[in-house]
Amino acid sequence: MSIRIAPSILSADFGRLESEIFEVASADFIHVDVMDNHFVPNLTIGLPVVERLAQISPVPLDVHLMIADPDRWAAKYAEVGAASCTYHFEAANNPLQVARDIRSTGSRAAVAIKPGTPAEAVFDLLTEVDMVLVMTVEPGFGGQEFMREMLPKLGALRKAAADAGTDIWLEVDGGISVETAPEAVAAGADTLVAGSSVFGHLDRAAAIANLRVAAR
Numbered sequence: 001m002s003i004r005i006a007p008s009i010l011s012a013d014f015g016r017l018e019s020e021i022f023e024v025a026s027a028d029f030i031h032v033d034v035m036d037n038h039f040v041p042n043l044t045i046g047l048p049v050v051e052r053l054a055q056i057s058p059v060p061l062d063v064h065l066m067i068a069d070p071d072r073w074a075a076k077y078a079e080v081g082a083a084s085c086t087y088h089f090e091a092a093n094n095p096l097q098v099a100r101d102i103r104s105t106g107s108r109a110a111v112a113i114k115p116g117t118p119a120e121a122v123f124d125l126l127t128e129v130d131m132v133l134v135m136t137v138e139p140g141f142g143g144q145e146f147m148r149e150m151l152p153k154l155g156a157l158r159k160a161a162a163d164a165g166t167d168i169w170l171e172v173d174g175g176i177s178v179e180t181a182p183e184a185v186a187a188g189a190d191t192l193v194a195g196s197s198v199f200g201h202l203d204r205a206a207a208i209a210n211l212r213v214a215a216r
């Protein structure tokens with residue numbers, strides 16, 4: 001299985017975002033964290049910036065919405081060019097409809113769960129989404145410690161997806177490094193978000209290559 005790497009621009013220099021995303025052009029996706037200071041206690045970027053990033057990025061965008069009311073917003077992010085659009089199960093009024101709205105745009109739909117949310121919460125959605133994101137930190141900030149106690153959720157999701165006859169991607173986000181990536185992959189992850197472990201290095205291409213080797 002080839003592992004997908006998605007550097008999180010939360011740890012990039014927002015003053016030189018265009019050159020930052022070109023420095024991670026060897027990645028499979030660029031992970032874009034949208035935060036609204038309601039669903040999480042932090043505020044980042046919104047729709048116009050994501051739209052422009054989608055136009056200039058050499059790599060497809062994996063947009064992670066950490067916002068309230070994804071029912072209203074998620075499809076708009078998909079429409080402006082998010083190749084993959086992730087919303088939080090905990091934030092959605094109608095999680096099934098949000099997935100359908102995203103997919104109706106042609107984008108990949110993904111649902112995320114916070115550390116306190118059990119994998120079982122999204123079992124009913126597995127045939128309606130293309131990916132589940134298991135948070136391995138509390139969403140809101142980069143540079144936090146990896147919560148390895150979240151890893152059993154990956155096996156549970158993989159089994160539930162197989163039982164439902166569907167094949168989904170499983171993404172992890174938070175504290176992913178060359179040390180923790182092998183654990184996440186062994187537990188069933190195939191898509192790794194990495195913020196500080198990529199943008200914390202001067203040579204971003206080398207950091208991505210090192211993650212790929214570690215995740216093999």
Ligand SMILES: O=C(CO)[C@H](O)[C@H](O)COP(=O)(O)O
Pocket residue numbers: 008010011031033064137138139140141142143144173174175176193194195196197
């Ligand atoms: O969603 C996020 C935080 O809510 C970030 O994508 C994540 O924390 C990445 O940062 P790091 O790899 O440094 O943990």
